[in-house]
Amino acid sequence: MYDTSDIRKGLKVLMDGNPYNVVEFQFVKPGKGAAFTRTKFKNLLTGAVVERNIRSGEKLEPANVETRDMQFLYKEGGDLVFMDQTSYEQVTIAADLIGEAHDLMKDNLPCTVVFFNERPVDVTLPTFVFLEVTASEPGVAGNTAAGNVTKAAQVETGATVQVPLFIKVGETIKIDTRSHEYVERVSSK
Amino acid sequence: MQGRVLAVVDGAAIVRCADEDVRIADAPRTWNPGDLVDGERVVRAFAGDYPPPSSEVARLTRARLTAMRDRAAALATLRAFFAERGFLEVETPLIVPSPGLEIHLDAVAAGDGFLITSPEYSMKRLLAAGAGAIYQVCKCFRAREDGPHHASEFTMIEWYRPFAGLDAIARDTEALVHAVCGDIAHVGAREVTVKPPWRRISVRDAMRVWAGVEVIGDEPAEQLTTAIARAGIAIGPGLAWDDAFFTAWLARVEPAIAALDHAIVVEDWPAPLAALARRKPGDPATALRFEAYVGGIELANAFDELVDPGEQRVRFVTEQRERGARGRPVYPIDERLLAALAEGLPPSAGIALGFDRLVMLATGVATIGEVQTFAQHER
Numbered sequence: 001m002y003d004t005s006d007i008r009k010g011l012k013v014l015m016d017g018n019p020y021n022v023v024e025f026q027f028v029k030p031g032k033g034a035a036f037t038r039t040k041f042k043n044l045l046t047g048a049v050v051e052r053n054i055r056s057g058e059k060l061e062p063a064n065v066e067t068r069d070m071q072f073l074y075k076e077g078g079d080l081v082f083m084d085q086t087s088y089e090q091v092t093i094a095a096d097l098i099g100e101a102h103d104l105m106k107d108n109l110p111c112t113v114v115f116f117n118e119r120p121v122d123v124t125l126p127t128f129v130f131l132e133v134t135a136s137e138p139g140v141a142g143n144t145a146a147g148n149v150t151k152a153a154q155v156e157t158g159a160t161v162q163v164p165l166f167i168k169v170g171e172t173i174k175i176d177t178r179s180h181e182y183v184e185r186v187s188s189k
Numbered sequence: 190m191q192g193r194v195l196a197v198v199d200g201a202a203i204v205r206c207a208d209e210d211v212r213i214a215d216a217p218r219t220w221n222p223g224d225l226v227d228g229e230r231v232v233r234a235f236a237g238d239y240p241p242p243s244s245e246v247a248r249l250t251r252a253r254l255t256a257m258r259d260r261a262a263a264l265a266t267l268r269a270f271f272a273e274r275g276f277l278e279v280e281t282p283l284i285v286p287s288p289g290l291e292i293h294l295d296a297v298a299a300g301d302g303f304l305i306t307s308p309e310y311s312m313k314r315l316l317a318a319g320a321g322a323i324y325q326v327c328k329c330f331r332a333r334e335d336g337p338h339h340a341s342e343f344t345m346i347e348w349y350r351p352f353a354g355l356d357a358i359a360r361d362t363e364a365l366v367h368a369v370c371g372d373i374a375h376v377g378a379r380e381v382t383v384k385p386p387w388r389r390i391s392v393r394d395a396m397r398v399w400a401g402v403e404v405i406g407d408e409p410a411e412q413l414t415t416a417i418a419r420a421g422i423a424i425g426p427g428l429a430w431d432d433a434f435f436t437a438w439l440a441r442v443e444p445a446i447a448a449l450d451h452a453i454v455v456e457d458w459p460a461p462l463a464a465l466a467r468r469k470p471g472d473p474a475t476a477l478r479f480e481a482y483v484g485g486i487e488l489a490n491a492f493d494e495l496v497d498p499g500e501q502r503v504r505f506v507t508e509q510r511e512r513g514a515r516g517r518p519v520y521p522i523d524e525r526l527l528a529a530l531a532e533g534l535p536p537s538a539g540i541a542l543g544f545d546r547l548v549m550l551a552t553g554v555a556t557i558g559e560v561q562t563f564a565q566h567e568r
Contacts, residue, residue, distance in 0.1 A: 027336025030443065031480055031490045032464050033435035034293050035334070052423065053439045055432060057515075138198075149195045149203070149222075149240065149247070165196050166222070166238045184242045 001059040004037045009178070010124065012044070012063040012114065015052075019044040019063035019116045023099070028053070044114075044121035047097055065116050067124070072109040080105070080123065082113050091120040098123045101177050103159040106131065125177040130186055131155035132172050136163065150182075193246060194224045195239075210251050248567065256560050260548045263369045264326070267346065267544075270368050274361070276324045276348060281311030283328065287523035290508035291464060292431075295332040295517060297341070303520065304330035307541055308347050309465065310526045313494065316351050316537050317529035324348035326544065337556045338486060338546060340565050346547075349494075349539035355477055358491045358538045359454055362481050363387050366452070366488070366547065374452070375553030376484035383452045383483060383550075391457040400441035404434070406459035406474030430461045447485025455480045465504075466492035481542075483550055491540035498530035 002013065011022040020041035029035045035056040042049050044063070054060065070082040070091070079092045080102060091113060095102045105111070105125065114122035136153035150162040153173075161175055163182045174183040190213070192206040202216030204226065220226060223235025240247045271278065287310065288296035288303035296303035305311075308325050315323055329345045350357050363385035366374070372384045396404045401420040404413065410430040417424050417437045424436050446453060456479040460468060463476030477493035495501055505522045512519050548560040558564025 027334065027339055028439065028443075029293070029334065029336070029339055030435050030438055031487055032291065032293065032431075032462050033438070034432055036435070036439055038439070053436065055436070058425075164238065164240055165198065185238065 002062060003059055004035070004054050004056050006060075007037050007039060007054065010122075011060075012065050012116075012122075013041070014061045014063040015041065019065065019121065020050075021122055023049065042097075044097075044116055045119070047094075063116060065114050065121070067112050067114050070111055070113045072105050072107065072111050072123075074107055075102075075105075082111065082120070082123070093120050093123060097121070100180060101125050103157055104129050104131065104155075104175060104177050104180070106157050127177060128174050128183065129177055130172055130174055131157060131159075133163070133167060133169050136167065136169055190229075191227050192225070194220050194222055194226060195246065196222050205246060205251070249562075253559060253562075256548070256552050256554055257562055259552045260560055260562075263548050263551055264544075266369050267326070267365065270365055271324045271348065274322070276322045277320060279312070279315060279320065279323045279325050280327065281308050281315070281325065285311070285523075287521050287526075290505055290512065290520055290522070292508055292511050292515065292517070296520065297330045297332050306331050307345060309539070309541070310523045312347060312349055312539070313526060313534060313537075314529045316349055316494075317532055317534045322348070322350050335565050338543075338549075340545070340557050340561060342565075343557070343561070344544040346542045346544050347539065349537055351535035351537045353538050354536070355456070355479060355491055355493050355538050358540050359387075359479065359481075360385070362454075362489055362491070362540060362542065363452075365542070366481075366483065366550070369547055370551045374483050374550035376486060376550065377553060377555045379450075379484060381450055381452060381484035381550075387452045387454050387481070389454045389456055389479075392455055392459060392462075393457065395442050395446070395455055396437065399445040400437045402437050404459055406461065434459070434462070443485065446482050449482075449484070452481065452483045455482060463495075464492065465495050465501075467495050467497075486546050486550060487543075488546050488550070489540050489542035491538065494534065494537045494539055496530060496534040496536060498527050501530055502527055 007022055007025050009022055013020050021044055022039055023042045024040040026038045028038045036053040038053050040049055040051050068084060070084050073081045073083050078095050080095050081090055081092050083090045112124040113120050133153045134156050137151055149165055151165055152160050153163045153167060154160050161182050163173060167185060172186045174186055176183050192204045195203045195205050197216060197220060200215060202213045202220050204211050204213060217229045219231055223239030224231045225233040283305055284299045284302045285305055286302045289306045294306045296306050307329055308327055312323060325347050327345055328342055330342050332341060334341045366383045367385055370383050372382060374381045374383045393404050396402045402416050410428060410433055413430060414424055414428055414433045417433060422437050422440045458476045458478040460474050460476050463478060466476040466478035469475040469477055479491050480487060481489040509519050545557045545560050554560050
């Protein structure tokens with residue numbers, strides 16, 4: 001069983017027989033009251049989001065999910081296609097079920113696919129991905145007025161991230177898939 | 190010109206100076222991003238790409254530095270406010286043997302004692318000693334609190350008026366928030382009016398109107414749980430009275446209060462939530478306590494102080510037993526406080542107000558970490 005200290009994004013729990021994914025959580029504590037974790041859960045089968053306040057000390061039942069390492073093949077409309085590299089079996093997942101991280105997925109990216117009752121319901125990306133910058137304005141001094149020393153850059157998958165001014169088109173950058181944020185430039189050798 | 194070069198673009202430089210980030214159109218050609226400059230001179234050259242990973246300058250953005258200034262200004266306003274009203278500023282110990290027995294607060298151990306979760310006990314001893322109207326600005330510490338409105342280390346403003354009641358404290362609170370924020374407080378992008386006088390609602394009315402639950406105050410926990418379930422709020426069995434109450438409060442009342450465009454005083458708390466408040470004369474199911482809310486931020490909690498040493502001891506012993514039953518550390522009873530109560534505390538009212546939250550309201554900054562200079566995860 002999980003308790004509130006285990007709650008984090010991506011935690012899979014079973015509520016009323018349905019598997020849910022934690023998508024957002026917040027510590028709340030009314031004066032003189034117990035601590036609660038205000039949590040948004042996404043139904044892994046339907047995508048519906050419910051909010052519940054979990055009291056400190058309350059237990060959550062883990063969802064019995066299986067994970068398999070698979071390779072991301074390609075996007076097809078709103079779907080993502082993955083392949084098991086041992087069995088060559090392919091599975092398809094709706095992109096909107098996994099949130100904004102899918103725009104950091106490059107073909108052949110190794111991922112972890114989550115199954116509930118044999119059905120693919122979620123994808124975990126590697127924490128960091130390395131992507132080439134395909135478009136970015138050169139730094140514009142006016143934009144840096146409020147101490148804002150970043151600029152928008154587009155990477156090869158089409159995602160846009162904020163990067164420091166010294167980043168140029170053609171360079172490869174490391175991005176944290178949990179926060180969607182630039183981490184560092186990767187030197188090309 | 191003294192500061193750090195943030196960027197150099199087309200011959201122009203942006204320099205972070207103490208007050209603002211300044212653009213220099215024709216920057217010296219010797220300047221590179223990251224350099225510390227004094228006049229035209231580079232006093233420390235930065236080697237490599239700027240900003241580096243985990244840059245302090247990138248972390249503490251200009252907006253964060255501005256919030257620091259707003260925080261200092263709010264503190265100056267607050268001290269002038271209390272000085273004008275004849276309050277004495279006091280400093281009481283931060284490390285104490287008895288950090289408080291409130292059931293849902295855990296203290297942080299420090300040497301042979303604990304860091305305070307509130308300065309309340311020491312300040313009441315000062316009231317007994319005849320210190321008069323007093324206020325304090327101090328850090329308080331509560332283990333494992335970390336959220337948009339919570340940090341395990343935060344700044345409390347606490348003040349007491351001897352020979353006065355809750356109305357005087359409510360007026361102080363309204364006037365103080367108004368002095369710091371003006372007519373309008375900001376909750377993120379939302380505007381909330383804080384112009385005195387503030388509206389008031391009783392806890393029972395709030396629960397009836399917003400949650401559809403009738404709260405009596407001395408009913409058994411099971412009865413309250415049933416009433417909450419009947420109102421369509423998800424609630425499990427076997428909850429203590431306060432846990433059942435707050436399940437409904439968080440699900441329905443707090444979101445409704447958060448949506449108001451004006452500050453509100455929530456008063457007349459049911460006796461199980463009295464904490465250190467006196468009970469209402471002639472109505473033992475109700476405590477003389479209020480909470481001030483501004484746009485969903487729970488800003489302050491006030492008591493008409495319990496001054497009866499006998500009842501105080503009973504509450505302490507009950508809280509110790511309750512803490513033990515819930516598996517929480519049991520702290521010693523503050524015998525010096527009880528001795529002070531036995532000697533005689535004037536009838537008094539007092540309040541604790543979260544200063545970081547007040548700065549959030551003055552600036553529109555959405556999370557406590559952004560007004561604390563360094564957030565909890567940045568220590």
